[in-house]
Amino acid sequence: MPLMDTPIMLLLLWAVIGYLLGSIPFGILLTRWLGLGNLREIGSGNIGATNVLRTGDKRAAAATLLLDGAKGAVAVLLARWITGEDAAQLAGLAAFLGHCFPVWLGFRGGKGVATFLGILLALALPVGIAACLTWAVTVAVTRTSSMGALMAAALSTLWVFALGHPRMFVLGVILTILVFVRHRENIARIKDGAEPKIGQKS
Numbered sequence: 001m002p003l004m005d006t007p008i009m010l011l012l013l014w015a016v017i018g019y020l021l022g023s024i025p026f027g028i029l030l031t032r033w034l035g036l037g038n039l040r041e042i043g044s045g046n047i048g049a050t051n052v053l054r055t056g057d058k059r060a061a062a063a064t065l066l067l068d069g070a071k072g073a074v075a076v077l078l079a080r081w082i083t084g085e086d087a088a089q090l091a092g093l094a095a096f097l098g099h100c101f102p103v104w105l106g107f108r109g110g111k112g113v114a115t116f117l118g119i120l121l122a123l124a125l126p127v128g129i130a131a132c133l134t135w136a137v138t139v140a141v142t143r144t145s146s147m148g149a150l151m152a153a154a155l156s157t158l159w160v161f162a163l164g165h166p167r168m169f170v171l172g173v174i175l176t177i178l179v180f181v182r183h184r185e186n187i188a189r190i191k192d193g194a195e196p197k198i199g200q201k202s
Contacts, residue, residue, distance in 0.1 A: 004086045011090055014083060018075040018091030022098025022115060025105060026067040027052045030060050048110040050145040053198065068110070069118030071095060076122035089171045092119040096175060100182055111182040113149040116175055120156060123168055130159040143197040146186035153179035 004011075027047040031039045036055040039047060043054035049065035075095035080088035099115040101107040117135065121128030131152045139148035157172040180187070189195040 006084055006086050010083060011087055014079045014087040014091040015094040018079065018094030019098035021071045021075045021091075022095030023102035023104060023109070024067075024071055024098075025102055025109065026071070027064045027110065028105075030064055030067075031055060031057075034060055036060060046110055047105070048112075049114060050198065065114050068099065068114035069121070071099070072115035072118035073122035076119055080122075085167070088123065089168070092123060093171060093174065095119065096178065100178070111149065112179060113145075113152070116149075116153065116179055119175070120168075120172075123171075124160075124163065124165040126163040127156065127159045127165055127168065130163060131156050134159075139198065144190070144195055145198055146183055146190065146195060149179060150183055150187070 025047050027049065028039050031037060031042075031052060034057065036042075036052075036057055039045070039051060039055075043051045045051070049061045049068065052064045053061035055061075072092060072095045075091040076088045079091035096112050096115050096119060098109075100109045100112045102109045113135070117128060117132055119128075120131050134155050135148040135152040138151040139145060142148070153176040156176055157169060160166060160168045160172050186195055
C-alpha cells in the first residue's frame with residue numbers, strides 16, 4: 001500500500017469523483033446514440049464491450065472498450081496529479097465500483113474488465129501492459145472474453161511483484177477478487193462448457 005498521508009476528507013472526495021467517473025455507462029450511451037437498440041435487451045444485457053459487440057457493430061464495441069478503460073485511467077491520473085498516490089489508488093478502486101454498481105442504473109452495471117485494465121495502465125504502465133497482454137493472449141487462444149478477464153486478473157498481482165510495483169499489491173488483490181465475484185456466473189458456465197465465445201449470442 002502507498003503511504004496514506006492525505007487527509008481523510010480529501011480521500012473521500014476522490015472516492016466520490018472516481019465513482020462518478022466509473023459510473024458513466026458508455027456502452028449504453030453509445031448503443032443508444034448509434035441506434036443499435038437497448039443494450040439491456042441484447043445478449044447478456046451487460047453494459048460492457050463484449051455485449052456491445054453482440055449488436056454487430058465492432059466500432060461501437062471498440063469505443064466502449066476504450067472509454068470504459070479510459071474512465072478508470074482518468075480517475076487515477078487526476079487523483080495522482082492533484083493529490084498523490086494514495087488518492088490515485090482509492091480513486092481507481094472507486095471507479096471500478098462505479099462501473100460495476102452505477103447509481104444511474106440501479107447499481108446494475110458491468111463486470112469491470114476494461115476499467116480494471118485502464119486502472120492498472122494508469123497506476124503502473126508495465127503492469128497494465130502485462131495484464132492487457134495476458135488478456136489478449138488468453139482471448140486469442142480460448143475465444144472467450146471471460147477467460148481473458150479471469151486470467152488477466154489472476155496474474156495481475158504476479159505482474160505487480162515481477163515488475164517492481166509492490167505497493168499496488170493490496171489494491172490488486174481487491175480488484176482481482178471483485179473481478180472474480182463479478183464473473184461468478186461466467187465461471188459456472190465455463191465449468192459446464194456453456195460459456196459463449198466472442199461474437200456468439202448468449
